[in-house]
Amino acid sequence: MTSSRAAEAGALRREPLSDQVFTRLRDLILTGAIPPGGALPAERELAADYGVNRHAVREAVKRLQQSRLIEVFQGGRTRALDWRRTAGLDLVVDVPGTLDAVTVPGVVHDALEMRACIGADAARLCALRAGDEARAEIVAQAEAFARSGPDLTDLGVADVAWWRLIVEGSGNLAYLLAFNSLVHGAIAMEQVPVDLRSAELLDVEAHRALAERIERRDAAQAERLARELLGRSVPGTADQATTNDQAAVAPI
Amino acid sequence: MTSSRAAEAGALRREPLSDQVFTRLRDLILTGAIPPGGALPAERELAADYGVNRHAVREAVKRLQQSRLIEVFQGGRTRALDWRRTAGLDLVVDVPGTLDAVTVPGVVHDALEMRACIGADAARLCALRAGDEARAEIVAQAEAFARSGPDLTDLGVADVAWWRLIVEGSGNLAYLLAFNSLVHGAIAMEQVPVDLRSAELLDVEAHRALAERIERRDAAQAERLARELLGRSVPGTADQATTNDQAAVAPI
DNA sequence: CTGGTCAACTGTTTGGACCAGCTCTTGCCA
DNA sequence: TGGCAAGAGCTGGTCCAAACAGTTGACCAG
Known part of the structure; x- marks a missing residue:
């Protein structure tokens, strides 16, 4: 008998909206859907797309900015950074479980x-x-x-x-x-x-x-x-015979 | 001839307000002014104290939350975490220059x-x-x-x-x-x-x-x-004779 | 003393409005 | 025709005001 209107709609859970927006945008950047240097949609546009208020989008953008995943310019557009060059170690906190199970x-x-x-x-x-x-x-x-x-x-x-x-x-x-x-x-x-x-x-x-x-x-x-x-918990520590000639730090 | 009204007021520069709020609150936590487990002032109160809108405070709080410096409870108060146990490596990005020159x-x-x-x-x-x-x-x-x-x-x-x-x-x-x-x-x-x-x-x-x-x-x-x-750039790498018996990881 | 109820907090979300700064178009002038 | 300057129209930054949703604690009935 709970008034679970949002849950029924299937769109968004009870996780704070700004957190959900943050996760979605972060994954767009990490997967390369928004390439380094690429522009994010405008805040007003993101708010309309996700069906949330602009303030929720702004809070998510602030978090992305602190994670050094984006760069914000007043007057200009918000652009994605090259996270392999800018993002910090805290990125490993959220990444597991959100992206491809392969990576x-x-x-x-x-x-x-x-x-x-x-x-x-x-x-x-x-x-x-x-x-x-x-x-x-x-x-x-x-x-x-x-x-x-x-x-x-x-x-x-x-x-x-x-x-x-x-x-x-x-x-x-x-x-x-x-x-x-x-x-x-x-x-x-x-x-x-x-x-x-x-x-x-x-x-x-x-x-x-x-x-x-x-x-x-x-x-x-x-x-x-x-x-x-x-x-002992790191496969291939002692027997270092494997040398892969592929690209370093595989794209996520 | 710049219309530097805010600068003249001496209150806040042209750095985004939420960033300034973030810095102040972060330093309060890192210096121990707000001890681990201690409650932060309510958002409405912080907004009044700093003379800014509540949304600016919320954006700063979101950043503190992502830095794992605070824990937010809807309905309850926002509390400071023990940053020595929770904060990530990205903390070293902003800390230099903001705290005591000694540390x-x-x-x-x-x-x-x-x-x-x-x-x-x-x-x-x-x-x-x-x-x-x-x-x-x-x-x-x-x-x-x-x-x-x-x-x-x-x-x-x-x-x-x-x-x-x-x-x-x-x-x-x-x-x-x-x-x-x-x-x-x-x-x-x-x-x-x-x-x-x-x-x-x-x-x-x-x-x-x-x-x-x-x-x-x-x-x-x-x-x-x-x-x-x-x-070579790390003092005391080879001649490891110094052993300080004082507390580990000195309080900042 | 125990139990539930309710008022008074807390953070969450919304809507609208305006300010500030950048960009690109437009249109004037040389 | 070429160049540059004014301006319209974007962008993010800030503010106000209100309602929503949980938590807490005091208060009162049993």
């Missing part, structure tokens, strides 16, 4: 690869820079991780919390923010099939060993262990 | 450190994955870099363009987006005093050598050379 695995792989790279250096820096208290907390959390249920999802949550301590311990704000971007995005639990990471998540001893190295300020070994552990 | 050098250092980490791995992957054409272009661009004027600013521009080729050649979209975030943000020419990077920028031969290793698909040496080259 998503690639994004997830890239995100895991980046996680391995940053995680290893963060472990090294954490061993070097983190205070006694922070390093002890990492050891304690490693034990808590070991006590986590056999459920892979639970392990995944505990794993993220543990790595957050390490990244925080590295003292590098850029690492921490990038970690956030990855966790909120491509590496979010929903996106990565946990069984792909089972080799990493189930090895409780490897986590303990890494924590111990950090505790002992053994930066070199901490980095090595972290790189090995995180690399 | 900015730290952000720049972190960004350079991250650049070294990702750049080294990108060079490795580029040597492994990039096609013949892409690798040849990197060699060519290294020569173009060598011909760049002795001006450090010009060298910096050419350097960014060259590294972009390498990151693109790595085939990792996450690396490319993170590179964009850093270039648009903390590592932007205006932020980093170029003389701090002179040891890196002036060594044309090191650039050439790295390009050659990538050309020859020598991944290991490419990574090593890249790490060494990029590490």
Whole structure:
């Protein structure tokens, strides 16, 4: 008996209208439907097309602008930017799930690869820079991780919390923010099939060993262990024989 | 003879009002004036306080929401998030220059450190994955870099363009987006005093050598050379004796 | 004390109007 | 005929006013 008029119409859900407009326009740009340098329809036109008020369109445009997907000129038209040259890492937050399912695995792989790279250096820096208290907390959390249920999802949550301590311990704000971007995005639990990471998540001893190295300020070994552990979830880390001669950073 | 009425009033410049509101609110959150979990003033109240229309406030709020600095509840109040746990890497784009000059050098250092980490791995992957054409272009661009004027600013521009080729050649979209975030943000020419990077920028031969290793698909040496080259601009890379026991990721 | 009801918040959406700046057409002048 | 300048008609930027839709909390009946 709910007055679900909009739902019945089938046009738009109860997600805020501006968010829906944002998503649609973003996908038009990411898929190349609006090419770099191409002009977006005028705000008044977009409002008419989507059947919403112009203010909703403006809020969506503001978000696109901050994502550096478009450039806005008063008096002139709003144009699409070349997102491969301008968009930031936060783009991986929303992309998974919205575009072709074919391209998503690639994004997830890239995100895991980046996680391995940053995680290893963060472990090294954490061993070097983190205070006694922070390093002890990492050891304690490693034990808590070991006590986590056999459920892979639970392990995944505990794993993220543990790595957050390490990244925080590295003292590098850029690492921490990038970690956030990855966790909120491509590496979010929903996106990565946990069984792909089972080799990493189930090895409780490897986590303990890494924590111990950090505790002992053994930066070199901490980095090595972290790189090995995180690399397990990245297909083709050790056996680097594959060389694809195709275009770099495949069009999405 | 410009009709600079707003400028004379001293209230707000000709920067879009919503951008100014965004900046002010963002700084309130980043500085902790509005603590994590704390509520922002109501939109109607903010509009009254800043003397702008409510729509300007809403556009700013939408941007804060996308930056994952706030959480919005219809019916309830808008609350500040713990940005250290939620904000993404794009935060480094606007932060330099807006907050205390004391904390900015730290952000720049972190960004350079991250650049070294990702750049080294990108060079490795580029040597492994990039096609013949892409690798040849990197060699060519290294020569173009060598011909760049002795001006450090010009060298910096050419350097960014060259590294972009390498990151693109790595085939990792996450690396490319993170590179964009850093270039648009903390590592932007205006932020980093170029003389701090002179040891890196002036060594044309090191650039050439790295390009050659990538050309020859020598991944290991490419990574090593890249790490060494990029590490020159990061104070305290080799002589890691300093260990600060203070809190990790200092509050901004 | 418990339960539901309602008023007073909050953000969401709408409509219309006007200002400011860019662009392209139009039409005058040399 | 060529060139340039005025202006009409776009574009985004800002504002006002009102209604809609959830949440919260106080208040009152049981």
